[in-house]
Structure formats: C-alpha cells, structure tokens
Amino acid sequence: MKKFLLWFTPGLIVGIIIILGAGKALDSTSTNEYCQSCHIHPAADMSWKSSVHYETNSGYRVACVECHLPPKGQGYLWVKGTTGLRDLWSFYTKDSASFDWNERGRLEIARGHVFNSSCLKCHENLFPPELTKEGEDAHLYYTQQEESPDLHCINCHLNAGHYIEGYTHGSNTTFGSVSSAPKEIFTEPALVTGLTSFTEKIPGSPISFNMVAIPGGTFKLGSPEDEPYRRPDEGPVRDVEISPFFMAEVEVTWDEYLAFYAQTSAEGRSTDTEGLRSGMSSGADVDAISGATPPYGQPDQGWGLGQRPAISFTHHAAETYCRWLSQVTGKTYRLPTEAEWEYACRAGNQGPYFFEGDPKKFEKTGLRAKLSKNDTTVINTFVIYKENSPSKTQTPDFVKANPFGLKNMLGNVAEFCSDWYQPDAYSQYPAGVLIDPKGPETGEEHVVRGGSFLNAAGLLRNAARDYTRTEAWLRTDPQIPKSIWWYSDCFNVGFRVVCEFDEKTGNLSASE
Numbered sequence: 001m002k003k004f005l006l007w008f009t010p011g012l013i014v015g016i017i018i019i020l021g022a023g024k025a026l027d028s029t030s031t032n033e034y035c036q037s038c039h040i041h042p043a044a045d046m047s048w049k050s051s052v053h054y055e056t057n058s059g060y061r062v063a064c065v066e067c068h069l070p071p072k073g074q075g076y077l078w079v080k081g082t083t084g085l086r087d088l089w090s091f092y093t094k095d096s097a098s099f100d101w102n103e104r105g106r107l108e109i110a111r112g113h114v115f116n117s118s119c120l121k122c123h124e125n126l127f128p129p130e131l132t133k134e135g136e137d138a139h140l141y142y143t144q145q146e147e148s149p150d151l152h153c154i155n156c157h158l159n160a161g162h163y164i165e166g167y168t169h170g171s172n173t174t175f176g177s178v179s180s181a182p183k184e185i186f187t188e189p190a191l192v193t194g195l196t197s198f199t200e201k202i203p204g205s206p207i208s209f210n211m212v213a214i215p216g217g218t219f220k221l222g223s224p225e226d227e228p229y230r231r232p233d234e235g236p237v238r239d240v241e242i243s244p245f246f247m248a249e250v251e252v253t254w255d256e257y258l259a260f261y262a263q264t265s266a267e268g269r270s271t272d273t274e275g276l277r278s279g280m281s282s283g284a285d286v287d288a289i290s291g292a293t294p295p296y297g298q299p300d301q302g303w304g305l306g307q308r309p310a311i312s313f314t315h316h317a318a319e320t321y322c323r324w325l326s327q328v329t330g331k332t333y334r335l336p337t338e339a340e341w342e343y344a345c346r347a348g349n350q351g352p353y354f355f356e357g358d359p360k361k362f363e364k365t366g367l368r369a370k371l372s373k374n375d376t377t378v379i380n381t382f383v384i385y386k387e388n389s390p391s392k393t394q395t396p397d398f399v400k401a402n403p404f405g406l407k408n409m410l411g412n413v414a415e416f417c418s419d420w421y422q423p424d425a426y427s428q429y430p431a432g433v434l435i436d437p438k439g440p441e442t443g444e445e446h447v448v449r450g451g452s453f454l455n456a457a458g459l460l461r462n463a464a465r466d467y468t469r470t471e472a473w474l475r476t477d478p479q480i481p482k483s484i485w486w487y488s489d490c491f492n493v494g495f496r497v498v499c500e501f502d503e504k505t506g507n508l509s510a511s512e
Contacts, residue, residue, distance in 0.1 A: 029084070035064040038091045044105070050163035066122075067161050070115045083113075105162065106391060111152050114161070119153040134170050138478035148475065155476045155488075156297070166302055173294045176258045176265075189329035193506040195244050197405070200499075203328050205259040210249040211499055212405045216242055219343050220350055221434070222426055222463050227352055228359045229458035233423040233465050240434045242343045244507075246499040247336065250396040250407050251415060252321065254305035257313070260321050263328075264291025289324045292317055292485040296477065301491050303392045309413045309494040311393065315446050315468055317485045318416050318495045325497065332500040335418040338425075338447045338465075339437045340498060345410065345450070345462050347403035352461040353410065354402040355382055362457035376457075383411035385460055389453035410450055410460045413494035417447040421467035445470065452492035468493075 028034065036045060048054055053062035069083075070076050104110075126139040138156060145151050154160070159167040168175075183206035190200045190208075195215070201208045222237040223230045292313065299312035313321075318335060325333040336344070347354050355378055362379045376387055382402070384394045393412055401407045420443025422428065429437060439447065445467040451460035459466075469490075477488035487493075501507045 030063070030065045030069075030080075032064050038087050039064075044162060047162040047164070051159065051161055052163075053161050062122075062161070067115070067118050068113050070117045071121045074117050100390060102390065107154065107158055110154055110158065114152070114154050116153050119157075123153075132170070134479075137480050138170075141478040141480065151476055156478065164302055166298065168298045169296075171294050171296060172298065175295055175299065176261045189331070192246075192331070195246075195501055195506070198246075200329060200331075202256070202259050202325070204263060207255050207259045209253070209256055211246040212249050213501075214242075214245050214247050214340075214344050214404060216244040217343070217348075218242070218433070219346055219348075221339055221342055221437075223352070223461065227461070227463070229461065230463070231465070233425075234463045236426055238426050238429060238434055239432075240339050240343070240437060242340060243436055244501045245340060246501060246505070247340070247344050247404075247406060248496040248498070249401070249405065250307075251309035251413055251494045251496045252318075253307050253396075254300065254310045255307065257310035257321065258305070260324050261292055264289050264320075264324055265293065289320065289327060291320065291324065293483065295486045296479055296483065296488065299486060301392065307395045308393045309408070311413060311491050311494050312487050314470075314473075314483070314485055314487055315416050319418075322497055331504050332502055333497045334500070335416055335495060336498045337436070337438050338417045338419040338449065339434070341409075341415065341417050341449045342462060344404055344406060345402065347406070349403070349462070352463075353379070353382075354462065355379075359458045359461060379457060379460075383457075383460055384408065384453050385411040385451065386454060386456050391453065393453055408450075410462070411455070412453055413450075413492055414448045414452045414466060415450045416468070416493065416495040417449055419447045421445045421447045421465075448493055454492050 048064075053067070056062065065080075069079055126143065127136060131139070142151060142153075156169040158164065158169075185206055186201040186203050186208070188201065189203055190198045192198050195213045197213045198211050199208050200211055218239065218241045220237050221240045223234040224237060225235065227234075295312065299310075300308070301311070322333045322335060325331075345354060349355070351357075352359050357378050362376055379385070380388050382399050384398055389411075396407050399407055399411075402409055417439075419425070419439025420441070422440045422443060425440055428440065448466040448468055449464075451464060451466075458464075473487040473490035474482045475489055477483055477486075482488075499505060
C-alpha cells in the first residue's frame with residue numbers, strides 16, 4: 001500500500017498540475033489581448049469596439065473567442081487547436097499588411113469563422129417580446145431551416161460583432177432615398193434618327209446613359225474544343241448572323257436603377273415629394289408597371305451606389321426595368337439575347353477574349369502560375385476580375401472598352417441574358433446559319449454571361465456560359481413569401497440593356 005501511494009501521490013499531483021496548467025493555458029490564449037497579438041488588424045479592432053457586442057445593454061463585453069470559436073464541449077478544443085496552428089503559421093511566415101481584411105470580412109468568408117452555436121449560447125430566446133413581426137418571421141424561417149449549411153445568424157446580423165457603416169438588416173424602406181442638391185430633370189428622352197450611338201435621357205429624372213450602336217454582322221457562336229477551360233455547353237460552334245442593335249456602354253448603374261425604383265416602387269409612386277427627395281419625379285405614365293418592393297438589407301453590400309453596377313436584383317426585376325425603360329422613353333429596350341451578347345463582346349475577335357491572350361497565362365493562382373510569373377497587364381486593362389477587384393464591384397472608369405466601345409463585357413458583374421438556359425442549346429438549333437437566335441422556347445433558369453469580380457481568368461472568356469440559380473440565390477431570404485425582386489445570396493450579377501434598331505429608333509426599313 002505504501003508503495004502504491006508512493007507512486008500514486010506524485011502522479012496525482014503532476015496530473016492536477018497539468019490539468020490546471022492546461023486550463024490556465026487555454027484561458028491565457030483566449031484573451032482579446034492574445035488574439036490581437038497575432039491578428040494585427042487595427043480597422044477590425046476599431047469596428048469591434050464600435051459594435052453592439054462591445055457596449056452591450058447589460059454591460060457585458062463579448063470577447064473574440066466567444067464568436068470565433070464554438071462553445072466548450074461543442075468542438076471548442078479541436079477548432080482552437082487547428083485555427084491556432086494556422087494562425088501561428090501565418091504570423092511567422094506572412095506579412096499582416098498583405099492580408100485583405102475587408103475581403104476576409106465578406107459574408108461568404110465570415111461564415112467559416114463565426115459559429116451559430118456561439119450565437120445561440122448567448123441568444124437562447126429567439127423570440128423575445130421586443131422582436132418585430134419581420135424579426136419573428138426571419139427567426140421562424142431560421143428554426144425551420146437551421147440544418148441548411150448556408151443559413152447563418154450573420155446572414156442578417158453581419159455587423160453584430162464588427163460595426164459596418166450603413167449596414168441594414170430587415171426591410172430597408174429608406175433605400176434609394178438620397179437627399180441631394182436639385183438637378184435638371186429631363187422631360188424628353190433622346191431622339192434617335194439612325195444607327196448611331198446616343199445618350200439616353202430618362203424622363204422624370206436627372207439620369208442619362210450612353211448607348212452604343214452595334215453594326216450587324218456574322219460570327220461564330222461558342223468556343224472550339226481546344227480552347228483552354230472550355231466547357232461542354234459552349235458548343236458546338238455555330239455560324240450566326242446578327243442584325244444591328246444598340247447596347248448600353250456599361251452595365252445598368254445604381255443611378256439608373258434607382259430612377260426606376262423611385263418611379264415604380266410603392267415609395268416612389270406615393271407622392272411627388274417623395275420622388276423628388278432623391279432628385280426623381282414620380283412620373284405620371286408609369287403606374288401600369290409595378291416596381292420593386294423595398295429590399296431586405298443593403299443590396300449594394302456597402303460598396304457604394306452611383307456609377308457602380310446595380311446588383312442583388314432578380315432576373316424578373318431586370319426584365320421589369322426594361323419594360324419600364326421602354327415605356328418612359330418610347331423605345332424598345334430589353335435584355336440582350338445570348339447571341340447578341342457574345343457578338344457584342346467579341347467585337348470581331350474569335351479568340352478566348354476580345355483582346356489577345358491565353359487564359360492559362362492570365363491565371364495568378366496555383367503553383368504553375370506562380371512559377372511561370374504570369375503577366376496579367378493586358379487582362380487588367382480590360383477586365384475587373386478576381387485578381388484586381390478587391391472582392392467588390394468597380395466603377396466604369398476602372399477599365400478600357402472593347403473595340404465596339406463597350407466596357408466591362410467581361411468581369412465586374414456577370415450579366416443576365418433573355419434566353420432560357422439549356423446546356424445543349426446550340427445543338428438544338430436547326431442546321432445552317434442562325435439568324436438572330438433567341439434560345440430555347442422554355443426552361444427553368446436564364447443564361448448569365450461575362451463572369452464577375454469573383455472569377456479567375458478561365459471563367460471570363462467570350463464563350464463562357466453560366467445560368468441563374470433562383471433557389472440557391474434566395475436560400476437565406478427569411479421573408480415569407482420570398483422576394484421576387486431581390487436576391488439574398490447573389491451579389492455578382494447585373495445586366496446591361498439593348499435597344500432595338502426599329503421604327504422607334506430611326507430604322508425606316510423596319511416601318512415598311
């Protein structure tokens with residue numbers, strides 16, 4: 001017995017010391033000061049100190065690990081260990097100044113290092129008495145869909161841990177209402193007498209935009225089988241003849257879209273005073289078109305409005321915008337067909353891009369690209385994409401135009417087309433030269449073209465095709481029913497308009 005105690009007692013003491021030491025180590029490496037010794041990001045630290053989690057109503061100050069680690073007993077030690085090793089590696093091998101902390105704060109990234117279980121540990125009651133009806137609907141939706149991997153508390157509360165200027169969750173009834181100095185309000189649209197570029201004026205607003213005359217011609221739709229990064233739905237290559245038309249120089253901007261919103265939304269139509277509050281007139285002839293309801297949250301993602309491309313709205317909203325624009329200008333505006341879009345993008349070039357270059361040599365990621373030190377000077381001149389976008393949209397002056405005079409045909413935001421998407425659409429057309437093809441007669445999703453600021457060079461080619469994903473892009477919309485106007489999960493798609501060269505725009509032959 002004495003021998004047993006002689007060995008057991010020191011072992012017990014050592015065990016206690018280890019346990020207490022381990023607990024002390026866990027506590028000491030979980031303080032805010034310890035976190036900030038590796039995570040050197042002053043702007044993020046300041047935004048945390050400005051958030052509702054720093055100065056809470058109860059006086060409790062939420063610490064870094066309470067959001068960025070799961071609760072103890074729910075994977076805490078594993079996540080702490082793996083993220084700790086990753087952070088130590090980054091601290092000693094990388095320069096903190098090289099990190100794009102704004103990029104790391106995007107919702108898509110933040111979902112990976114903020115835990116719903118941590119939110120629910122503190123916020124046990126999802127239906128407190130002070131919760132609004134909208135909040136009740138949103139939280140009810142969450143409880144019904146909580147197993148969804150895309151549904152996170154921070155989808156609606158992204159600014160809870162780090163303050164974001166102008167961030168809104170819930171119905172954004174003030175969206176688009178901007179106080180500004182009085183501007184000239186256009187009373188007449190542009191008069192077009194032939195196939196020449198013109199500046200359209202939106203009646204009842206101070207907004208104008210450039211339309212580029214696109215001459216008719218022939219081209220080969222799709223990509224050859226040996227084109228790098230080609231996908232099966234880009235073929236077979238078909239000969240196509242396109243009639244002349246007009247296309248917007250840039251994607252529809254927020255300035256343009258908000259003219260529509262002010263004149264057709266419930267807020268915009270209610271009184272002239274409300275419309276003029278943002279420099280818009282409510283318009284007497286647009287009552288037949290019902291426009292978008294107020295968005296849920298901040299559709300521009302806080303990146304800014306003005307000349308940036310409008311985003312977050314649905315394909316239905318884009319088509320409604322075109323109908324409204326046709327009505328107020330007296331012209332025929334619509335979304336481009338897929339064939340028109342590719343013809344205008346290529347601008348006479350049958351290669352992967354409308355400029356010279358090999359998609360593989362424009363890649364910046366991957367070991368091969370780093371070893372070959374690929375030169376991206378050319379693509380950076382014409383395209384806003386993954387390598388130069390800082391993970392958000394940019395204004396039109398960021399790039400040069402293609403040979404037709406169109407900007408951002410590739411990159412910035414992908415663009416809706418009018419065609420229904422089918423992977424084998426090109427093979428379904430009849431034999432011979434296709435004249436102004438309009439795509440399949442029916443479908444479930446629409447074609448999207450051009451790639452965006454999120455894409456690498458391989459997805460930005462002239463022939464690259466994509467399509468809408470309506471269900472996925474509305475997955476985290478907590479509204480009941482879901483919005484037909486605004487996507488909750490798509491911030492990289494917009495559109496540009498085309499105007500038909502018909503009797504309304506100086507085409508005398510069209511009226512014969």
